[in-house]
Amino acid sequence: MTTDSTFTEDTDADRIPRHVWVISAVxxxxxxxxxxxxxxxxxxxxxxxxxxHSSLANIQWVITGYMLALAAVIPVTGWASRRFGAKPLFLVxxxxxxxxxxxxxxxxxxxxLIFFRVxxxxxxxxxxxxxxxxxxxxxxxxxxxxVMALVAVPMMLAPTLGPLIGGVLxxxxxxxxxxxxxxxxxxxAIPLSFRLLPSPAVGEQTGETLDLLGLVLMSTGLVGITxxxxxxxxxxxxxxxxxxxxxxxxxxxxxxxxxxxLRTEHPLLDLHLYRRWHFSAASIVMFxxxxxxxxxxxxxxxxxxxxRGYDVIDTGLLTGPQGLGMAVTMPxxxxxxxxxxxxxxxxxxxxxxxxxxxxxxxxxxxxSVAWLSFAMFLRxxxxxxxxMPAMTAAFAALDRSEVTDATPQLNVLNRVGGSVGTTILAxxxxxxxxxxxxxxxxxxxxxxxxxxSVGIAALAVIPCVVLLRAERGARRNAPDGVDPDxxxxxxxxxxxxxx
Numbered sequence: 001m002t003t004d005s006t007f008t009e010d011t012d013a014d015r016i017p018r019h020v021w022v023i024s025a026v027x028x029x030x031x032x033x034x035x036x037x038x039x040x041x042x043x044x045x046x047x048x049x050x051x052x053h054s055s056l057a058n059i060q061w062v063i064t065g066y067m068l069a070l071a072a073v074i075p076v077t078g079w080a081s082r083r084f085g086a087k088p089l090f091l092v093x094x095x096x097x098x099x100x101x102x103x104x105x106x107x108x109x110x111x112x113l114i115f116f117r118v119x120x121x122x123x124x125x126x127x128x129x130x131x132x133x134x135x136x137x138x139x140x141x142x143x144x145x146x147v148m149a150l151v152a153v154p155m156m157l158a159p160t161l162g163p164l165i166g167g168v169l170x171x172x173x174x175x176x177x178x179x180x181x182x183x184x185x186x187x188x189a190i191p192l193s194f195r196l197l198p199s200p201a202v203g204e205q206t207g208e209t210l211d212l213l214g215l216v217l218m219s220t221g222l223v224g225i226t227x228x229x230x231x232x233x234x235x236x237x238x239x240x241x242x243x244x245x246x247x248x249x250x251x252x253x254x255x256x257x258x259x260x261x262l263r264t265e266h267p268l269l270d271l272h273l274y275r276r277w278h279f280s281a282a283s284i285v286m287f288x289x290x291x292x293x294x295x296x297x298x299x300x301x302x303x304x305x306x307x308r309g310y311d312v313i314d315t316g317l318l319t320g321p322q323g324l325g326m327a328v329t330m331p332x333x334x335x336x337x338x339x340x341x342x343x344x345x346x347x348x349x350x351x352x353x354x355x356x357x358x359x360x361x362x363x364x365x366x367x368s369v370a371w372l373s374f375a376m377f378l379r380x381x382x383x384x385x386x387x388m389p390a391m392t393a394a395f396a397a398l399d400r401s402e403v404t405d406a407t408p409q410l411n412v413l414n415r416v417g418g419s420v421g422t423t424i425l426a427x428x429x430x431x432x433x434x435x436x437x438x439x440x441x442x443x444x445x446x447x448x449x450x451x452x453s454v455g456i457a458a459l460a461v462i463p464c465v466v467l468l469r470a471e472r473g474a475r476r477n478a479p480d481g482v483d484p485d486x487x488x489x490x491x492x493x494x495x496x497x498x499x
Contacts, residue, residue: 023135026196027090027130027131027135027193029188030090030094030097030127030131030189031132032185033097033127033186034124034125034127034128035128036161037101037124037162037182038066038162041063044166045059045063048110048113052107052108052110054110061110062113062114063230064230065114066117066121067230067415068223068226068230069120069124070121070415071125071222071223071225071419072219072220073122073125073126074125074129074222074412075214075222075412076126077129077407077411078129078268078405079268083210086134087134090127090130090131090193090197091194092123092126093124093126093130094123094186094189095123096120096122096123097120097127098123098182098186098190099119100116100119101120101180101182103119103120104120105177105180105183128411129407132411133407134198163301163316164316164319165316167311168313169181171313211261211266211267214257214260215268217254217256217260218253218254220250221251221252221257222250222412224247224251224253225250225419226250227247228244228245229243229422230419230423231243232426232427258271273405277466277467279406280463280466281343281393281466281467282342282346282390282391282467283409283410284463285346285386285460285464286387286391286413286414286417287414287416287417288350288417288457288460289350289353289390289414289457290418290421291421291424291456292353292357292459293386293387294418294422295418295424295425295456296360296425296450299360299425299449299450300318303446304319307442318369321380324377325377325378326381326384328381328384329385330384330388333345333389337388337389337392342389342391342393342467343467346385346386346393347465347467347468349382349383350382350390350464352378352381352385352386354457354461356381356382357379357450358454359372360375360450360453361448361450361453363443363447365439365442367443390464390467393467421453425449425453428452429445429448429449432444432446
């Protein structure tokens with residue numbers, strides 16, 4: 001009888017309350033908007049260039065300007081969350097993003113569109129990290145793996161579905177609707193966020209002043225790196241002053257920020273978090289995964305359109321299996337993470353992602369569409385078992401007060417990793433295609449780029465091993481009778497709670 005009672009109590013304690021799902025769903029709704037907009041515009045560049053009478057070199061700033069704005073504002077998210085509270089900041093971010101989308105859709109010139117895309121990026125850059133802070137705070141101990149993984153399914157599907165949605169809107173309506181669609185979503189997300197998200201507790205906000213020097217150094221440095229990498233994609237090489245000069249300047253500014261942050265009492269980002277093996281290893285994993293996964297996302301759409309001759313909508317459909325693979329494995333990976341920790345699951349996912357990229361490195365000009373779709377599904381399954389376990393493991397060694405610093409840092413690493421990977425693979429592909437005069441040679445060029453993707457994904461294996469060993473050591477050394485509910489959020493020592 002006692003055993004049954006204990007089992008019932010454990011089951012009730014483990015059940016995710018309804019309010020957690022409500023909060024997560026509302027936060028996710030806003031986050032999906034900003035993620036979707038990173039890829040929905042990709043298929044519209046040619047149309048925008050024609051209708052706004054702009055060259056490709058100029059109109060590509062519609063994408064680059066958005067990326068630069070994202071990179072610039074993410075570092076300030078932690079301070080702003082502590083200073084004003086997560087809910088007010090989330091509402092401001094949603095409003096800026098929605099207004100920016102409206103002005104983008106109403107633009108009549110390339111200059112106007114680029115300017116308003118930057119405004120849109122300022123709001124969009126803060127939405128995702130603040131949404132993660134809100135969800136992590138609501139989930140509580142032992143539940144973050146399942147909550148974050150389930151709500152991450154649409155977040156991970158958004159970049160995959162972006163080109164398809166963009167293609168449908170352009171062909172059936174007009175390019176304006178790739179921006180107006182955000183207004184429709186924002187009309188629901190803003191009032192729902194105001195009504196349903198928890199308000200900051202009295203006294204929860206701090207009077208901490210903004211580290212202005214740190215903000216200038218970090219934001220300018222990230223902008224320089226992102227700009228340089230974007231120019232590498234434009235020029236097709238790293239050996240150009242437009243590429244290496246801003247990139248080098250950005251790296252030096254980030255290095256200066258590191259020195260400044262380690263000597264400042266209240267820095268913009270708390271770099272002391274990297275003293276934790278959990279966090280350092282998981283951060284490297286997030287960077288490498290961003291480079292391998294999001295970088296490779298540019299390859300298959302180009303392959304389907306340029307080599308196989310499929311239109312935009314068909315290309316979007318053919319990239320869908322990868323997102324489905326993520327959706328299938330994420331919930332399972334979440335439960336396994338809750339049980340075994342993020343390190344072991346992330347290791348399995350990273351190895352699977354690297355191995356399952358190999359079939360694409362062997363791609364040919366006439367490779368079966370069915371086989372490639374199946375391979376994309378399997379690769380997506382590996383990716384689905386990588387990101388959220390690594391994110392959960394990164395939070396595992398942290399206390400609640402450290403989450404507002406950790407979340408924007410992980411987002412910066414993931415986004416910069418994605419930019420680095422995209423640029424590297426774009427340059428590798430461009431160079432490989434120069435001497436390709438036949439379909440077979442062109443397919444081999446894509447294969448070369450995918451081999452680079454395999455190598456980048458493999459770089460995450462060693463940090464995953466470190467992460468695994470760190471978690472096992474934490475579980476062994478955890479004191480007896482540790483109550484997981486004493487942690488304010490699930491990111492508070494998941495490994496110790498599992499002991």
